[in-house]
Amino acid sequence: MATDAEALPFEIEDEPRRTDWWAEVRGIFWLVVAVLGFHSLIAKPFYIPSESMMPGLLVGDRLVVTKYPYGYSFVTPTFHLLPFMHGRLLGRLPERGDVVIVTPPGKDTDYIKRVIGLPGDRIRVTAGVVYINDVAVPREPLGFRMIPVDTNTQCKPDEYPGALTIGANGRKYCRLPIYRETLPNGVSYDTIDLGVGMSTGDNYAERRVPKGTVFLMGDNRDHSADSRYSTLNDGLGGPVPWENIGGRAEFITFSLDGSAGWNPASWFRSFRPGRAGASLHPERAPQDQPAK
Numbered sequence: 001m002a003t004d005a006e007a008l009p010f011e012i013e014d015e016p017r018r019t020d021w022w023a024e025v026r027g028i029f030w031l032v033v034a035v036l037g038f039h040s041l042i043a044k045p046f047y048i049p050s051e052s053m054m055p056g057l058l059v060g061d062r063l064v065v066t067k068y069p070y071g072y073s074f075v076t077p078t079f080h081l082l083p084f085m086h087g088r089l090l091g092r093l094p095e096r097g098d099v100v101i102v103t104p105p106g107k108d109t110d111y112i113k114r115v116i117g118l119p120g121d122r123i124r125v126t127a128g129v130v131y132i133n134d135v136a137v138p139r140e141p142l143g144f145r146m147i148p149v150d151t152n153t154q155c156k157p158d159e160y161p162g163a164l165t166i167g168a169n170g171r172k173y174c175r176l177p178i179y180r181e182t183l184p185n186g187v188s189y190d191t192i193d194l195g196v197g198m199s200t201g202d203n204y205a206e207r208r209v210p211k212g213t214v215f216l217m218g219d220n221r222d223h224s225a226d227s228r229y230s231t232l233n234d235g236l237g238g239p240v241p242w243e244n245i246g247g248r249a250e251f252i253t254f255s256l257d258g259s260a261g262w263n264p265a266s267w268f269r270s271f272r273p274g275r276a277g278a279s280l281h282p283e284r285a286p287q288d289q290p291a292k
Contacts, residue, residue, distance in 0.1 A: 039078040041067055046101060046112070046249065051153070052218035052225065053099070053112055055145055055178060055190050056280065059152040060256040060272070063280065065101050065247040070094055073243040080108040086243065093118060093242060094214060097187035097282035099249040102216060104236050110246060113226050114189065114282075117215030117239065124206035125228065127196045128221065131206075132184060140180040142190065146173040150272075151258030159223060160194065186285035191219045201228040213239035249280040 048061040057063075067076055071091030074082040080103055094100055094115045101110050117123040122133050130137040146167060149155050155164045155174035165175045177195075182188040196202050199222040209215050216236060218224025229235025252275050260270035 036078055039067075040076055041072070043067060043250075044078060044247070045253070046110070048112065051223050052220050053114070054153075054192055054220040054223075055147060055176065056099075056219055057112070057252075058147070058255060058272070058275075060258055061275065062253045062255065064250045064253060066250055067247045069248045070100075070242070070245055073245070075103045075244055075246045084241075084243065088243060091242070094245060094248070095187075096183040096185045097189060099280045099282075100216070101246040101249065102236065102240055103244050103246055104231060105240070105244060106231065111225075111236070112249060113216035113218055113224070113236070115214050116183070116217045116227075117209045119209050119211045119213060121209045121215065122206055123204070123209060123215050125202065125204035128193050128202045130181070130217070135184070137184075138182045139191075139193075140182075142178040142180055144175045145178045145190075146175055148172075148257075149174055152256070163194075182285070183282075187282035188285070189219065189282045191221055192223075194222045198222040201226075204228045207238065209239045212243075213241050214245070215239045251280055252276060252278045 043064055043066045046063050046065045048057050048059055048063070051059055068090075070093070071088040073088045073091070074085040084105075096115055096118065098115045099112065100115060101112055103110055116130060117132060122131075124131045129139065146165075147153060147155075149164070149172035153174065155172070157164060160174055160176065163174050163176055165173050167173050176192050179191050179193050180188050181191055201221065201224070207215075215227045215238075217226045217228065225233060225235040227236045227238055227240065229237075231237040255272040255275040256270045257272050258270065260267045
């Protein structure tokens with residue numbers, strides 16, 4: 001006859017395994033910490049909400065912003081909850097021509113602009129031409145560019161008078177004048193300038209960029225709230241402290257034209273072709289050729 005000790009394993013069924021909810025919560029917590037840490041210290045996605053950086057960036061572009069190129073400051077964390085603090089950890093100044101993410105002083109919204117002036121520079125704009133230390137930034141007219149009109153790029157007549165046109169394929173386009181600027185360090189990029197008098201930013205009185213600040217402008221010169229405008233006009237209020245620079249724009253991941261609806265079938269059609277992977281670094285003059 002089997003003893004009670006010998007029969008016990010065959011008489012008691014295994015109990016169902018209980019979920020360790022505390023372990024689950026801890027796992028989710030550390031996952032969130034890891035994601036926020038990556039977003040805050042390494043890189044994060046960014047969405048283009050305005051036309052201020054056309055023609056290079058369109059509303060609906062999604063891109064990658066790296067956090068480490070200029071070091072870390074109070075605006076580095078994903079959520080801008082810290083008060084202003086002077087200095088940067090492992091910091092260095094951006095280079096002329098870099099496309100950067102900036103948080104305007106006193107705000108918690110990120111803008112995207114291009115670095116034009118560095119500490120010590122004297123910056124002015126006369127009839128739409130940028131001058132750095134009394135030298136005009138060279139501008140090469142490239143003619144007109146046909147930018148497709150869609151839900152995100154509407155080419156409104158009051159903003160771009162006379163620019164809306166119909167292409168040979170029957171599609172609507174925004175026909176905009178393009179100028180290639182070349183900064184003193186030899187980097188170049190395309191800008192849009194609708195002509196003198198199209199915005200108050202066509203003329204900006206000379207100002208020296210103070211130590212520890214940078215002067216930023218949008219590539220769409222007549223539709224960019226940047227260092228030329230006061231914070232009351234949603235601008236940057238002049239040169240911006242380098243502590244307010246949150247990172248550098250690297251490349252476009254994908255772009256949407258704004259036509260996507262609730263139906264998943266519309267999502268694929270809303271992708272703009274040919275934009276994924278486009279670099280956001282300015283072009284550099286060859287080493288054996290002087291900058292224009």
